[in-house]
Amino acid sequence: MNAEDRPMRADARRNRVRVLRAAETVLAREGLGASMRSIAQEAGVGLGTIYRNFPTxxxxxxxxxxxxxxxxxxxxxxxxxxxxxxxxxxxxxxxxxxxxxxxxxxxxxxxxxxxxxxxxxxxxxxxxxxxxxxxxxxxxxxxxxxxxxxxxxxxxxxxxxxxxxxxxxxxxxxxxxxxxxxxxxxxxxxxxxxxxxxxxxxxxxx
Amino acid sequence: MNAEDRPMRADARRNRVRVLRAAETVLAREGLGASMRSIAQEAGVGLGTIYRNFPTxxxxxxxxxxxxxxxxxxxxxxxxxxxxxxxxxxxxxxxxxxxxxxxxxxxxxxxxxxxxxxxxxxxxxxxxxxxxxxxxxxxxxxxxxxxxxxxxxxxxxxxxxxxxxxxxxxxxxxxxxxxxxxxxxxxxxxxxxxxxxxxxxxxxxx
Amino acid sequence: MNAEDRPMRADARRNRVRVLRAAETVLAREGLGASMRSIAQEAGVGLGTIYRNFPTxxxxxxxxxxxxxxxxxxxxxxxxxxxxxxxxxxxxxxxxxxxxxxxxxxxxxxxxxxxxxxxxxxxxxxxxxxxxxxxxxxxxxxxxxxxxxxxxxxxxxxxxxxxxxxxxxxxxxxxxxxxxxxxxxxxxxxxxxxxxxxxxxxxxxx
Amino acid sequence: MNAEDRPMRADARRNRVRVLRAAETVLAREGLGASMRSIAQEAGVGLGTIYRNFPTxxxxxxxxxxxxxxxxxxxxxxxxxxxxxxxxxxxxxxxxxxxxxxxxxxxxxxxxxxxxxxxxxxxxxxxxxxxxxxxxxxxxxxxxxxxxxxxxxxxxxxxxxxxxxxxxxxxxxxxxxxxxxxxxxxxxxxxxxxxxxxxxxxxxxx
DNA sequence: CATGAATGAGTATTCATTCAT
DNA sequence: CATGAATGAATACTCATTCAT
Structure with a gap:
């Protein structure tokens, strides 16, 4: 019933930031054509992790x-x-x-x-x-x-x-x-x- | 066998221009994501014709x-x-x-x-x-x-x-x-x- | 260490049923393409709970x-x-x-x-x-x-x-x-x- | 200006049929979950060829x-x-x-x-x-x-x-x-x- | 020469499943 | 035990480019 702020959120939050940082890096390197996959690689996470944080x-x-x-x-x-x-x-x-x-x-x-x-x-x-x-x-x-x-x-x-x-x-x-x-x-x-x-x-x- | 600058040059030149115009139009309409195919359509020529004039x-x-x-x-x-x-x-x-x-x-x-x-x-x-x-x-x-x-x-x-x-x-x-x-x-x-x-x-x- | 048939069995059994009901509902609503996640949501349990009861x-x-x-x-x-x-x-x-x-x-x-x-x-x-x-x-x-x-x-x-x-x-x-x-x-x-x-x-x- | 019925249509038509046949075969073998890729393989054509003939x-x-x-x-x-x-x-x-x-x-x-x-x-x-x-x-x-x-x-x-x-x-x-x-x-x-x-x-x- | 059919690598996105918390 | 974050294989589809006609 409650699912708003629990532990482990630390990891999740950290991942969100990592993705954001990676996206900036990759975008800067590869331009607008950058693929989600390369962002995932740069972030060191799976593709799914990106999509968990950003639906699109x-x-x-x-x-x-x-x-x-x-x-x-x-x-x-x-x-x-x-x-x-x-x-x-x-x-x-x-x-x-x-x-x-x-x-x-x-x-x-x-x-x-x-x-x-x-x-x-x-x-x-x-x-x-x-x-x-x-x-x-x-x-x-x-x-x-x-x-x-x-x-x-x-x-x-x-x-x-x-x-x-x-x-x-x-x-x-x-x-x-x-x-x-x-x-x-x-x-x-x-x-x-x-x-x-x-x-x-x-x-x-x- | 030799063909450098002679007859059909008129047609060829015309095609080059048509492609160029079409490309401008389509680019303006669809942005950078425009496809070669839509440019060809706009120009009223085949895809091959574009590639004849512009290798890439x-x-x-x-x-x-x-x-x-x-x-x-x-x-x-x-x-x-x-x-x-x-x-x-x-x-x-x-x-x-x-x-x-x-x-x-x-x-x-x-x-x-x-x-x-x-x-x-x-x-x-x-x-x-x-x-x-x-x-x-x-x-x-x-x-x-x-x-x-x-x-x-x-x-x-x-x-x-x-x-x-x-x-x-x-x-x-x-x-x-x-x-x-x-x-x-x-x-x-x-x-x-x-x-x-x-x-x-x-x-x-x- | 040993746990075969005792206390929390009630909860566990209840969860099994909830998942089963939810699965029927969701399957009826979304067809064969329904995802495990939506079943979990419908059941009001975590994904893991489904997998605890049904390995697959x-x-x-x-x-x-x-x-x-x-x-x-x-x-x-x-x-x-x-x-x-x-x-x-x-x-x-x-x-x-x-x-x-x-x-x-x-x-x-x-x-x-x-x-x-x-x-x-x-x-x-x-x-x-x-x-x-x-x-x-x-x-x-x-x-x-x-x-x-x-x-x-x-x-x-x-x-x-x-x-x-x-x-x-x-x-x-x-x-x-x-x-x-x-x-x-x-x-x-x-x-x-x-x-x-x-x-x-x-x-x-x- | 005219583009309705020309030669080489033979190949194209043949491919359309090949895709159709392959799709039947694969669908029969793998069920509704069959992928477009396996259909292409069965047909012996590229993925694009399927999509040329069937937009979806x-x-x-x-x-x-x-x-x-x-x-x-x-x-x-x-x-x-x-x-x-x-x-x-x-x-x-x-x-x-x-x-x-x-x-x-x-x-x-x-x-x-x-x-x-x-x-x-x-x-x-x-x-x-x-x-x-x-x-x-x-x-x-x-x-x-x-x-x-x-x-x-x-x-x-x-x-x-x-x-x-x-x-x-x-x-x-x-x-x-x-x-x-x-x-x-x-x-x-x-x-x-x-x-x-x-x-x-x-x-x-x- | 022009055409457009064929190709297939590449893209975003989904989803079953695992496992750290 | 329950949770849901993470994973990545898999999918439909697009598009630049090649080449037979």
Whole structure:
């Protein structure tokens, strides 16, 4: 009658994690085409163990994403609370962190998107939490004047996602990431005051 | 016995193009999981005909990318030559065009990347041409003062690629694309002169 | 160390029955493809408990059949002893009962046969008992003149089995069962006396 | 543009038949649990070839039934037309034939029923044809006075199906089949005239 | 040359059975 | 003793690729 939390759950829980880790590894190594079998091998468990924990390949992939997003949310929360100093640093630091993370986890993008297309059930909740975390960071940074007022969530998320995907896929190195984010962030900052004029073009004769 | 470049070449060439078009269509419709068979059906040819023109699925996908990139290169060339007026418009217009294109061609990103990871042979040439085309646009726009001097090719291409991928994958609508590119381009423009200071913060209580 | 027939026997026996009942239910609901797991769930026990009582899926299925046949045997015995009145009624009533039973227990046929093909061990005993029960009913009905003298066990059992299987599989409704059995039983009755001639054909023109 | 009837269709058609034959063989040998792979092996073709001809395991099984039923229908037609002599012989001969056939084709019953449960598409047509063929034989036999007037299709088909299933499953030998059908057919014949009384029971005093 | 039939390795998933807890 | 987690063989089905016609 009771079957909720008993002993041996330790092993089971450990296996769930092992599968999740293995899936990340294999996905990173072999891309979206990775087979359940290779994940099982990497995890050192039987195929059935995967299916006990995740009823479906898609479910496994979704779990990976949910977990990652959750980590980011936690990180965002940490930043939000820890930094009294500079809301701008928190905001930009968060995104830098996210992208840096992505770079180390190839093929998440595949998953992210493929699964993300018909994101459902448990995802929506995580998604909402993520959205809220970002929204809070953005609002604070805008209040602090570190980010332009007219920056809105949709394009922010769109560009963030774009950057993550590309960083993962194309394995940006640290320098490239820094430069690309630098450019991007410059576009996020409050722009020139009205009435500002570009310096006279040198108009180098051809 | 000898057959290098003569009669039926017309038919053959026509078939190659039909396959290429069909592949784009099907890829856009069914994503990376599309089968060679459905491409053949879409093209109205037999499976064998595809394999006559493209020894491998990968080769076909590569050909699609090469062709697309070539179109972009041509477009860039047109812009470069046609516009004496404004090098900035040419530069920004080109990227806007590219991204808008992407949006209409879902799943190219899959292909682009999946195939692009070990892009080889014929690709390098096209890639070089692309690079040169972009380089020329960038140089002119910088000379005209429309783009910051410290913008370099690697990060430019990285961000461009990122934006294209995301636009395709997530099907950005026109408004989102405009806003996202607006932000991105703001980061590309010459930034504030030295000594410039942000306007005094409103310091809204609360 | 020694444990043959003592305390917890109650629980154990109860579990055996629960599993048996659950198996019948699930088999009826899901057909031959039913899994051991769903039987366990239906029974409200763990998988291991099933395997403690029945070493094998096949053994469980066999047990179901044995049990059912036993019930029928008991029923036959009841009829044989209770009815002094009419041996014919006992005979025909028994078979009607059997078939009606079958109708309510879909998928037994699958089991019956699939398992029955290599019916072994414990079965032979039950089978013999069944055979004897039927034989007794038949003999008495024949002695009473209610059943033709030349009806022998093999074809009787063959047709009985056939009718049960079909009734189960095709879910005969009450009316169909009644009509089909009516026909069958007419064939079991003493046939026309020698010298009997069919009535003159109406010889309907056309 | 045209792709309906070309050469090499010979091979393809031959393969379709080979698969069908192999499926019958394997089904007879291994029962309903037979795997597509063993059918392919028996047929001496690749797995893909089966799936080219029959999109689904179920479709293959359905094809087997349709084909068999078709053969029976043809047989029925032959009998109906050929026999001016005796409509009764045609009727009883047909069913004897059907059951004899079944005996030689174990496991058709599994298929017949399993597939028959959700009989669809192409089946309904064949089913209708079968029904009509039987109906014609029955009507003629009844007109000829060889079969009782009150025998109706539903119970006729029910008992026929039952007998086939059992004959297949339990591998009735020729003698058993003859005796069982004899009994069954006796029930189909016109029964005793009204007013007929059973011969006086010997009333053996036990 | 074009066609599409054939091939079979590879995929996700299920399920009987075992055994550590 | 009961439990249910783990196992992995087995299954239906897909799809890139080859090759006879």
């Amino acid at each position: 390949q898609e479910a496994l992939y979704e779990a990976i994403i949910v977990e990652r997003v959750q980590r980011l949310i936690d990180h965002a929360a940490t930043l939000r609370e820890a930094v009294d100093a500079d809301a701008g640093d928190a905001f930009f630091g968060f995104f830098t962190e996210i992208v840096a993370n992505s770079t180390r986890q190839r093929a998440l993008a595949d998953v992210l998107v493929e699964a993300g297309i018909d994101i459902k059930a448990g995802m929506s909740e995580t998604g909402k939490a993520m959205r809220e975390a970002v929204e809070a960071l953005l609002a604070r940074a805008q209040r602090a004047g570190a980010v332009r007022e007219d920056l809105r969530m949709p394009e922010l998320l769109a560009l963030l996602s774009a950057t993550c995907m590309a960083a993962e896929r194309n394995q940006w190195d640290d320098a490239l990431r820094a430069r690309a984010l630098g450019l991007l962030f410059d576009g996020f900052r409050p722009q020139r005051p009205e009435g500002w004029a570009p310096p006279p073009k040198p108009d180098r004769a051809r | 699925q990968e080769a076909l996908y590569e050909a699609i990318i090469v062709e697309r990139v070539q179109r972009l290169i041509d477009h860039a060339a047109t812009l470069r030559e046609a516009v004496d007026a404004d090098a900035g418009d040419a530069f920004f217009g080109f990227f806007t065009e590219i991204v808008a294109n992407s949006t209409r061609q879902r799943a190219l990103a899959d292909v682009l990347v999946e195939a692009g990871i070990d892009i080889k042979a014929g690709m390098s040439e096209t890639g070089k041409a692309m690079r040169e085309a972009v380089e020329a646009l960038l140089a002119r726009a910088q000379r005209a003062g429309a783009v910051r001097e410290d913008l370099r090719m690697p990060e430019l291409l990285a961000l461009l690629s990122a934006t294209c991928m995301a636009a395709e994958r997530n099907q950005w609508d026109d408004a989102l694309r405009a806003r996202a590119l607006g932000l991105l381009f703001d980061g590309f423009r010459p930034q504030r002169p030295e000594g410039w200071a942000p306007p005094p913060k409103p310091d809204r209580a609360r | 899926q096949e053994a469980l299925y066999e047990a179901i059949i044995v049990e059912r046949v036993q019930r029928l045997i008991d029923h036959a015995a009841t009829l044989r002893e209770a009815v002094d009145a009419d041996a014919g009624d006992a005979f025909f009533g028994f078979f009607t009962e059997i078939v009606a039973n079958s109708t309510r227990q879909r998928a037994l046929a699958d089991v019956l046969v699939e398992a029955g093909i290599d019916i072994k061990a414990g079965m032979s005993e039950t089978g013999k008992a069944m055979r004897e029960a039927v034989e007794a009913l038949l003999a008495r009905a024949q002695r009473a003149g209610a059943v033709r003298e030349d009806l022998r066990m093999p074809e009787l059992l063959a047709l009985l089995s056939a009718t049960c299987m079909a009734a189960e599989r095709n879910q005969w409704d009450d009316a169909l069962r009644a009509r089909a059995l009516g026909l069958l039983f007419d064939g079991f009755r003493p046939q026309r006396p020698e010298g009997w001639a069919p009535p003159p054909k109406p010889d309907r023109a056309r | 395991q179920e479709a293959l099984y359905e094809a087997i039934i349709v084909e068999r039923v078709q053969r029976l229908i043809d047989h029925a037609a032959t009998l109906r037309e050929a026999v001016d002599a005796d409509a009764g012989d045609a009727f009883f001969g047909f069913f004897t034939e059907i059951v004899a056939n079944s005996t030689r084709q174990r496991a058709l019953a599994d298929v017949l029923v399993e597939a028959g449960i959700d009989i669809k598409a192409g089946m309904s047509e064949t089913g209708k044809a079968m029904r009509e063929a039987v109906e014609a034989l029955l009507a003629r036999a009844q007109r000829a006075g060889a079969v009782r007037e009150d025998l109706r299709m539903p119970e006729l088909l029910a008992l026929l199906s039952a007998t086939c299933m059992a004959a297949e499953r339990n591998q009735w030998d020729d003698a058993l089949r003859a005796r069982a059908l004899g009994l069954l057919f006796d029930g189909f014949r016109p029964q005793r005239p009204e007013g007929w009384a059973p011969p006086p029971k010997p009333d053996r005093a036990r």
